[in-house]
Amino acid sequence: MLQTIDLRGSRPDSQDLASRLPRAEVDVDKALEAVHPLIDDVRARGQVALLELAERFDGVRPENLRVPQAALEADLANLSPQLRQALEISIAHNRAGHAAQLPVERETEIVSGGVVRQRWVPMRRVGLYVPGGLAVYPSSVIMNAVAAQVAGVGQIALASPPQADHGGLPHPTILAACRLLGIDEVYAVGGAQAIAMFAYGVNGLCEGVDVITGPGNIYVAAAKRAVRGVVGIDAEAGTTEIAIVADRTANPDYVAADLVSQAEHDPAAASVLITDSPELAAAVDSRCEARAAATKHTQRVETALRGPQSGIVLVDDVDAAIAVANAYAAEHLEIHTAQAADDAARIHNAGAIFVGPYNPVPLGDYMAGSNHVLPTGGTARFSAGLNVHAFLKSVQEIEYSREAMTALYGPLQALAHDEDLPAHAEALAARLPGDSAD
Template sequence: MNILDFRGESLSKRFLKQRLPRAAEAHADVERRVADLLAEVQTGGTRAVKDFTKRFDSVELESVRVPASELKRAEDELDPEVRAALIESIARARKVADDQRPADVRTELSSGAHVTTRHLPIERVGLYVPGGLAVYPSTVVMNVVPAQTAGSSSLAIASPPQGNGLPHPTVLATAHILGIDEVWAMGGAQAIGALAFGLDDEEQVAPVDLITGPGNAYVAAAKSLVRSQVGIDAVAGPTEIIILADETADPAFVAADLISQAEHDELAASVLVTDSTGLVDRVRSELAAQVPSAHHRERIDTALSGRQSAIVLVDDLDAGIQVVNGYAGEHVEVHTAEAHAVAGRITNGGAVFVGDWAPVSLGDYCAGSNHVLPTMGTAAHGSGLGVHSFIKVSQVIDYDRSALAEVAEHVEALAASEQLPAHGRAVSIRFEE
């Protein structure tokens, strides 16, 4: 891993933005190609989706919709241990999601003057579950559970097909366990287009109101391009972990957690921030020992040696906290003395994992938290997926005559100041004899 020495530096926001390791942004030519693809899906419908699936996934689809019988069969054939793990993951995610559901609030401003803030479910949601280098039934859970808890009434899953024309059976089984019967064998940018625009020819796909879920650079570009027509959760970049550690950290745990994130993708970012040169030496020794025996060691090697990964040396713990907050990472781990107190000072992080016994992989599967999180520094202003992602807020204004009379002069004065006299007239006319 590269070493960046920030000791003695003034860690301004500008400095951190310029110097912290990041994966390269998606190139403009990706967006151009995706824009052309989306236009073809919008005009070509199902045939275009099938053509792009053949081109990019080397799969010829007879039907894009996954039959209900295949969903049931996938669950029936699911490994019992995997099924038990999924059931536990679902139960924990539901418990957290239940506590996230906001209540409507009715505010009384004066007698007869009320504003009610309503939290309404987004009705139809497209849930993207990636394929490719790995299979992600856990992402089905992370997408579906908060959407169901929010009360979304129509959920459609899209996931890339395998050679048999169907998404991975574990993805199908998880959908069936969760009661989802609308699953589409389509991935990549063409899936995002089909969900956003809908299909009304060989296959019938109603357009969705919101698209959520992670994906590759082409999926991210497609989500970015369709967000003028549908809502999206975020434009996700490569996955990332940033670990804040001091001399008390266990180097074997730190190395294992850096490796686990690098396992996702060659562009995955693994960053260690520490004020201990001794820990750096111990972690590097552990990496040298653990990486060669890893199943995906070549992918891990590439990710750990890439520009997006590094060991960052800082003067002290306060400086380390500045770096972590400046990075605003998807996953933050804290391996320090007084870890809970330190974690309380992390204000920019999609999810913060505290101490030796809360690795990121726990959050990936069974913590109860959501693993669809903001990347590429967007945790400074964005949030991970949750019930709130599937909620829209609407206000109901209820005033009686006397309540309007109480503020009528204020409305008229403000309308006049903005040179909108008809606004004021719409109030005054109600009190004319």
């Protein structure tokens, strides 16, 4: 079922290695061509454009672009006790996990009488995007909102596509999750148009935001790229992916189940096994085929597993598997080896690392207390998953006494003159007793 890429007997460098690994073909630049007119339309025509685009892309014209409070309350009231409990557990675990990410404010005495303080300031207003395509993601409401709330964001707005089956409103479970979290500014707006609404604001409907976060399809990713600089963004999170590093000690049924679980998301989802055991590879491939045939979304799973973005990578040993994993830089990386904790410590490129046999990715998707909005497409080489820092900015406060400033005048003057910026030195000289300016 899964293609095999045999790297045994070769030690390519990381750049060559990355080019030989299975990866989805994603052309964000081409998607940009499609989203620019949509963004311009929303900027020019506001709510009229949003309604027309909802009809075009979502098959429904919402009666209300902003979700009425009564709908939020009704959907929470109609939530089953079991699902409400699951959402509440997820919220509690994520609050605890994200609280641990909060940075500590510090004051450092640089010289006697001169200090620099590092303060962390939350964003005033943020826009959260929650997709609504092949699946419903109340968990993404939690992942985005809890991180923002723990960071101390003052205003939180959320957008999710309108659903024809739900009267032009976002899915009821998404609305119930919003109500549980105390978010009452919710919009029935999807895709690139939601990103445009958040970035530029829409008169009479939605004020612009400072930061936009949340996963989505390639058009959402392209729209976020287009507005970056007007607002901050978390990352261009695309279609999901999982890589699993496994040796002969791994349970092939666990590995197969986890590869299938991510393939369930999307026909373009990537599921990659990296192993030094041909026997494990064969067993996993066989079990993937059986599980794919037996699961609910068989066609979606089989398309993903047979696609060019998925496969089995054979390597010589676990060291080589670690090198491949770092070159691949997976969104989700599982470690199923005899020394899983030690091997996980050698990973430096991954969105999230799941250590050992009892930590499948779905644990992180819902309940672990980590965030599931993670970098995809190899961007984990330089990007982190969504966390409280996406909603915080650091501000430095400088406070020197007159004596501390005076003591630095000489060396500062030398630097200022070397850079041909004498007024820089003169700004200090104006504060010195007598006339110290040159």
